[in-house]
Amino acid sequence: MTMDGVDPSLPHRVGVLGGGRMGAGIAHAFLMSGSDVVVVERDDDAAAGALDRVASAVAKSVERGLAAGAEPLLARLRVSTDYADFADRGLVVEAVPEIWDLKVSSLRAVEERLEASAILASNTSSLTISGLAAELQRPENFLGLHFFNPVPASTLIEVVIAKQTLPWLVDAARGWVAALGKTAVVVNDAPGFASSRLGVAIALEAMRMVEEGVASAEDIDNAMVLGYKHPTGPLRTTDIVGLDVRLGIAEYLESTLGERFAAPQILRDKVARGELGRKSGKGFFDWD
Numbered sequence: 001m002t003m004d005g006v007d008p009s010l011p012h013r014v015g016v017l018g019g020g021r022m023g024a025g026i027a028h029a030f031l032m033s034g035s036d037v038v039v040v041e042r043d044d045d046a047a048a049g050a051l052d053r054v055a056s057a058v059a060k061s062v063e064r065g066l067a068a069g070a071e072p073l074l075a076r077l078r079v080s081t082d083y084a085d086f087a088d089r090g091l092v093v094e095a096v097p098e099i100w101d102l103k104v105s106s107l108r109a110v111e112e113r114l115e116a117s118a119i120l121a122s123n124t125s126s127l128t129i130s131g132l133a134a135e136l137q138r139p140e141n142f143l144g145l146h147f148f149n150p151v152p153a154s155t156l157i158e159v160v161i162a163k164q165t166l167p168w169l170v171d172a173a174r175g176w177v178a179a180l181g182k183t184a185v186v187v188n189d190a191p192g193f194a195s196s197r198l199g200v201a202i203a204l205e206a207m208r209m210v211e212e213g214v215a216s217a218e219d220i221d222n223a224m225v226l227g228y229k230h231p232t233g234p235l236r237t238t239d240i241v242g243l244d245v246r247l248g249i250a251e252y253l254e255s256t257l258g259e260r261f262a263a264p265q266i267l268r269d270k271v272a273r274g275e276l277g278r279k280s281g282k283g284f285f286d287w288d
């Protein structure tokens with residue numbers, strides 16, 4: 001860290017494409033570490049929403065005593081609707097919705113505006129990083145930076161390396177993650193990376209155990225919480241993530257990694273009944 005709070009290992013000028021839940025959190029993380037941040041949104045309304053989200057994250061950091069005041073941070077933030085604002089950025093992190101065609105078209109549109117040496121990253125939680133890289137002009141300058149939700153409270157970032165990624169970028173990305181005050185897990189691009197693949201594998205087995213009547217959801221979760229010190233059991237985590245979201249990931253992992261990720265019938269039945277977990281009031285547990 002230098003005297004002005006800037007970590008020299010971070011790119012000085014960072015861009016974030018899409019200022020939704022994740023993009024706003026990512027922008028906040030870079031602002032807190034001293035970078036100058038541009039967030040680009042799809043239209044003026046979305047830009048106003050993005051600005052609100054980043055400003056409220058900054059306000060919370062000030063309340064918690066993690067930043068001296070909001071103004072110096074917000075002075076380093078610009079929110080716009082113009083991709084040309086990425087032209088002077090050393091790193092741009094894409095955080096638009098998880099739709100393949102949208103990711104490809106947005107990443108290409110950003111890349112067109114970047115200097116040849118700039119690095120482009122995606123915050124995708126499931127799409128193939130090597131596949132996205134193959135759609136770009138400079139695939140070697142591309143990697144995955146998978147932040148977790150909510151970004152300020154999560155200390156993990158998965159650094160996902162495509163087949164094409166320049167080797168030095170791995171160490172550079174580790175440095176950026178450390179400068180953001182988080183811990184990097186480096187993963188070679190593979191479906192579900194490390195976190196979703198393992199998390200979903202445990203959850204699917206837990207569901208099969210409920211289905212077979214091995215134990216109650218409560219007891220299965222307690223086995224992992226008390227026996228293995230998981231902060232939350234796999235079924236409660238599934239309720240929090242959303243059963244529909246987990247079903248989508250299981251289907252994707254089954255199609256890429258094989259039958260061991262096939263969704264148990266109990267998961268399909270619950271989703272069909274609208275028992276989606278916390279957001280619907282019922283999943284493997286009652287949330288009322």
Ligand SMILES: NC(=O)c1ccc[n+]([C@@H]2O[C@H](COP(=O)([O-])OP(=O)(O)OC[C@H]3O[C@@H](n4cnc5c(N)ncnc54)[C@H](O)[C@@H]3O)[C@@H](O)[C@H]2O)c1
Nearest residue numbers: 018019020021022023041042046095096097098124125149
């Ligand atoms: N929400 C999570 O828990 C979570 C966790 C890790 C990773 N992710 C990944 O992060 C990405 C974003 O997810 P999110 O939850 O923040 O979504 P979100 O819907 O909250 O935000 C997406 C933002 O992108 C903007 N956008 C859409 N099209 C755009 C375009 N063409 N140009 C610029 N901006 C555009 C939208 O206006 C919106 O603000 C996805 O790839 C998702 O898989 C999400």
